[in-house]
Amino acid sequence: MSTEPVGVGRQVWAVLELLDRQLVDRDGRLVGKVDDVEFELDDEPDALPRVTALLAGLGALANHIGGDTGAALAAAERRLAARRDHQPSRVDIAIVRDIGSAIELDADGENLDTNRGERWVRDVIIDKIPGAGHVAE
Amino acid sequence: MLLSELLGAQVVTTNGDEVGTVHDVVLVQDGPMGANGRAGLRLHAIAVGSRSLGSRLGYAQGTVEGPWLLRRLLRRPPRLVPWSAIVQRDEHRIVVDPSFRAPDQD
Numbered sequence: 001m002s003t004e005p006v007g008v009g010r011q012v013w014a015v016l017e018l019l020d021r022q023l024v025d026r027d028g029r030l031v032g033k034v035d036d037v038e039f040e041l042d043d044e045p046d047a048l049p050r051v052t053a054l055l056a057g058l059g060a061l062a063n064h065i066g067g068d069t070g071a072a073l074a075a076a077e078r079r080l081a082a083r084r085d086h087q088p089s090r091v092d093i094a095i096v097r098d099i100g101s102a103i104e105l106d107a108d109g110e111n112l113d114t115n116r117g118e119r120w121v122r123d124v125i126i127d128k129i130p131g132a133g134h135v136a137e
Numbered sequence: 138m139l140l141s142e143l144l145g146a147q148v149v150t151t152n153g154d155e156v157g158t159v160h161d162v163v164l165v166q167d168g169p170m171g172a173n174g175r176a177g178l179r180l181h182a183i184a185v186g187s188r189s190l191g192s193r194l195g196y197a198q199g200t201v202e203g204p205w206l207l208r209r210l211l212r213r214p215p216r217l218v219p220w221s222a223i224v225q226r227d228e229h230r231i232v233v234d235p236s237f238r239a240p241d242q243d
Contacts, residue, residue: 009165009166010166011163011164012166013163013195014140014161014163014164015140015144015160016161017200036141037140038138038140039138039140046221048168048180048220049180049220050168050169050177050179050180051168051178051179051180055139093171093177094171094172094173096173
């Protein structure tokens, strides 16, 4: 049977090599996990779909903590996402630096959308605790 | 379009023959250069059939090499259907041209 080459560039199996992989920022901090991949379809008839973003459902803190507490945070993150019209955290493919055992991003994790769960905990819970924001004397 | 919209979809030919279900897709870094100076990833083919142990571990795709015994036992390559063969698609069903030629994975 005759065959055609898949393509001449690096080959990536999306499920095997992207889904459930940890996302790490430029400082090596975990910032989330890949839950889905977003494609853009061009109008041209023979155009191939282009990867535009990696989508992450859970915030970095849920991944860090794990266990019951992490699960509770993940649930809070999902409720937060629901308030935002079910939009998952989106990581533009342009900031992906390398795809390996983890997916390295050329960005500061603090500024990523995947970090919104951690920001929500800090802004809504921790900052409301008396004494928050003051260094202990 | 999302990857999750493709995974699990039933693939049939325009003749009505069942090909299998989508369990992975092949991306190739050969798209237009992005703002980061790297070529973009494009979806070239869908992998169709049951998701075997070999494909879960990466032997079927050739991304895992050793040990050789497992490689020999589990390296049964998945059936690839080029994206260009798709003639119709919805959330649960993908219709392909039966004359498609399986792309070479190497």
